[in-house]
Amino acid sequence: MMYYLVKLISNIVCIMPLSLRRGLGSLIGNLCWPVVPAKRKRMAIDNIRRSLGLSEEQASSIAKASGIRFGPMFMEVLHMPRLNASNIKQQVALTGGENLEAALSMGRGAVLATAHSGNWELLGAALAMHGFPLVAVVQKQTNQAMDRFINEYRTNAGMHVTYKQGVREMVKLLGTGKIIGLLMDQDNHVDGVFVEFFGRMASTPQGAAALARLNNAPIIPAFITENPDGTHTAIIHPPVMVEKTSDREYDIRSTTQQLTGIIEQHIRQHPHEWFWLHNRWKTAPPKTTDIVDSK
16 A cells, blocks of 8 residues: 555656755655654764764754755655656766776676765666666665565666675676675674774775675775756766785775775765764774774
């Protein structure tokens, strides 16, 4: 029932003009902000102050903007069926697309490393519609109806969808020249590798570095940011290669640190677009963990 209800709402959103979608999205975001737990808001504000060196007022403003943007993001996802290869360039411009093309020309596939910044769902759809063979590695939603809904929209956009547990499938797809898209900016508990992020050690997913090292594939950092007129720009960075030495653990940690540094730089440029409400530093590092030094 929920699946069909969301599909109905999506059909209605698809006929709305951009101005109405943006206005309604902002309204939804502002209405939902007061129900965010005060404890989580406080955590976000404290992390922003500590990470960016801002005042309480500035940090509060960024935390709120980071939260209410999920309203417009949700509207953009509902509107995704109206996007296609013919009109995507008017909605999402690519900067650095040649970097992704150069990576694929190596013939080893590529790993796309991105973050929960901007509308990452739109980033994946846009790359697929621009003709890039993207595989979206996703977390299975607890709500089955919503899982079906979002994966259907991802597939319709041209993405291949696989769940995080499908490591063998990822390796196979990478070997066939696909782009494996991975989000790598959330706390990864005891399974992560600890690297420096905004001056603090953070448990970080190591999948991008490990997968790329296995196939000697390039890693492409990529992000998306919203323009003032409601359109978006996808920013594609030059390839990062894993230095393959006899020390696998060092190779993965070093590359993960490099990628995390690129993510941090993007967040510094667009702080209001990152997901500050997530407890990024939740897992404490072992006392013996040191910041990675370059060899």
